[in-house]
Amino acid sequence: MQKQIDIHQHFPSSSRLVYGAMGLGGGWNDQPVNSDDIKQTHEIIDTCLKLGINMFDHADIYTFGKAEQVFGEALKQNPALKNQLIIQSKCGIRFEDELGPKRYDFSKQWLVKSVENILTRLDIEQLDVLLLHRPDPLAQMDEVAEAISQLKVQGKIKHLGVSNMNHGHITLLENAIKAPIVCNQLELSLNHLAFIEDSVTSGCSGQPVVNFAPATLEYCQLNNVQIQAWGSLAQGLFTGRDVSNEPKHIQQTAELVEKLAAQYEVSKEAIVLAWLMRHPANIQPIIGTTNIARIKACAQATTIELTREHWYALYVSARGHELP
Numbered sequence: 001m002q003k004q005i006d007i008h009q010h011f012p013s014s015s016r017l018v019y020g021a022m023g024l025g026g027g028w029n030d031q032p033v034n035s036d037d038i039k040q041t042h043e044i045i046d047t048c049l050k051l052g053i054n055m056f057d058h059a060d061i062y063t064f065g066k067a068e069q070v071f072g073e074a075l076k077q078n079p080a081l082k083n084q085l086i087i088q089s090k091c092g093i094r095f096e097d098e099l100g101p102k103r104y105d106f107s108k109q110w111l112v113k114s115v116e117n118i119l120t121r122l123d124i125e126q127l128d129v130l131l132l133h134r135p136d137p138l139a140q141m142d143e144v145a146e147a148i149s150q151l152k153v154q155g156k157i158k159h160l161g162v163s164n165m166n167h168g169h170i171t172l173l174e175n176a177i178k179a180p181i182v183c184n185q186l187e188l189s190l191n192h193l194a195f196i197e198d199s200v201t202s203g204c205s206g207q208p209v210v211n212f213a214p215a216t217l218e219y220c221q222l223n224n225v226q227i228q229a230w231g232s233l234a235q236g237l238f239t240g241r242d243v244s245n246e247p248k249h250i251q252q253t254a255e256l257v258e259k260l261a262a263q264y265e266v267s268k269e270a271i272v273l274a275w276l277m278r279h280p281a282n283i284q285p286i287i288g289t290t291n292i293a294r295i296k297a298c299a300q301a302t303t304i305e306l307t308r309e310h311w312y313a314l315y316v317s318a319r320g321h322e323l324p
């Protein structure tokens, strides 16, 4: 039995898994989107919908805008899809250009223009969620609030979410926009354990270095900020990628994933995602594979719940040493 997830508060019909569109559009190059790219996008959307995955994650920068563009082409060809999908996208990262280096930009002008360009590329009137992609240290909160308010009033975005932010950033933003931040997207997986390490090592002497802002997960749980996990498949590290040159504990974790997959009678991807989903924050994994068989393998994650013992076995194996 699946637990109710927090994002249902804002999107009663959202799926637990989110499809990550970073791989769409023909790659990070200047080749124009072609008919094969559009065909691939149709196949992926159809596969996802058949599997019950109806939430899609974009960003304006993915494949230099081509991921959104190819998705928009698919929606143009089949407009009936539009009201079946929950679509989010991100902005706030600028590539290096004649004006400066790669940088973050939460100025009102950049945010508003970015959303307008996103809507044009996706061929939709409104984004279900706009995510601010990475914290901009120069962000003026009043200006961000003005931009978000204008975009909401104009009906261009429904909700605001964030990505790669800590609880301090979220508090500051919520205070400025006077509305809830609906999600926070972070890199979380069996290969990015800092979100668990932060909590598990909090009472340890010697102050272990954990590269994760303390209590971000707890803040999100407490305030109904849906946690979304990017990199949730760890780019295949435990589910079939060649690990012969990886450290012993990674190889052993890949073996354990395979063993548990056989035991639960599901795919290896399902075990890796179910590990994230077992956490009480009700994490929403984002799956970035463009491989149809792997998308189907991922969907099996919603059919199982790992035991406490199996969850810990995976965690301890992936961290490479026993718990304090």
Ligand SMILES: NC(=O)c1ccc[n+]([C@@H]2O[C@H](COP(=O)([O-])OP(=O)(O)OC[C@H]3O[C@@H](n4cnc5c(N)ncnc54)[C@H](OP(=O)(O)O)[C@@H]3O)[C@@H](O)[C@H]2O)c1
Residues within 6 Å of the ligand: 019, 020, 021, 022, 023, 057, 058, 133, 163, 164, 185, 186, 229, 230, 231, 232, 233, 234, 235, 236, 237, 239, 240, 241, 286, 287, 288, 289, 290, 291, 294
């Ligand atoms: N907020 C952020 O800052 C941020 C950053 C990065 C990504 N994201 C979002 O999160 C989504 C997922 O992120 P992600 O793509 O980094 O992570 P992911 O879902 O962990 O990994 C997907 C990648 O791993 C490859 N892969 C998966 N299983 C494999 C296997 N068994 N063998 C070989 N390759 C395998 C996939 O290739 P195939 O396509 O060939 O399967 C794909 O390139 C993205 O699409 C994007 O929507 C957000």
